[in-house]
Amino acid sequence: MIQYRCMFPVLFLLASCSAxxxxxxxxxxxxxxxxxxxxxxxxxxxxxxxxxTSYRNGNVLYSNFNSTSPVKVLIGGNQATQAVDEGLRGMQAGEIRELIAPPELVKRKSYPKNVSPDSTLVIKMKLDRILSK
Known part of the structure; x- marks a missing residue:
């Protein structure tokens, strides 16, 4: 995964990069x-x-953050959206990340019907733990 840091987020050319x-x-x-x-x-x-997972305006589409049941995901196993799959790579137990996911990275067959296919979504993830192999 190639990473680019937003160096000068105040410039209008990089306005899409948040601090x-x-x-x-x-x-x-x-x-x-x-x-x-x-x-x-x-x-x-x-x-x-x-x-x-929410829209950029804060309307929540899905959340299990306040539950006691984390979701099991196989990284690279096509079990989650591309955004979640990519966002999990490199995370450590206890880490929390906020993702800004463009439409092409959040499409999947079973995604809720109320989600516009052109939506950029905000995904907050906490890696509870990595299961032993």
Whole structure:
């Protein structure tokens, strides 16, 4: 994953880069809200995550953040959107990231019918833990 840091977010040419955001070559932007510890998650790892997905205006589409049941995801296993799959890579247990996901990275067959296919979504994820192989 190639990473680009937004160096001068006040310039109008880089207005899409928010302070502290890292942009990847796919168009995903993310920032680390809380650092984690331990091993970094990689493709092939099964992980447990908490997630809140919302529109940029704050309207929540899905959240399990306040539950006691994290979701199990196989990184690289086509079990989540491309944005979530890419955003999980490199995370450590306890880490929280906020993703800004362009429409092309949040499409999937079973996505809720009320989500416009042209929507940029905000995804807040916490990596609860990486499961042992």
């Amino acid at each position: 502290g955001m890292i942009s990847t070559s796919s168009g995903l932007q993310y920032k680390v809200l809380q650092r984690g510890t331990g091993k970094k998650a990689v493709a092939g790892d099964e992980v447990l995550i908490y997630e809140t």
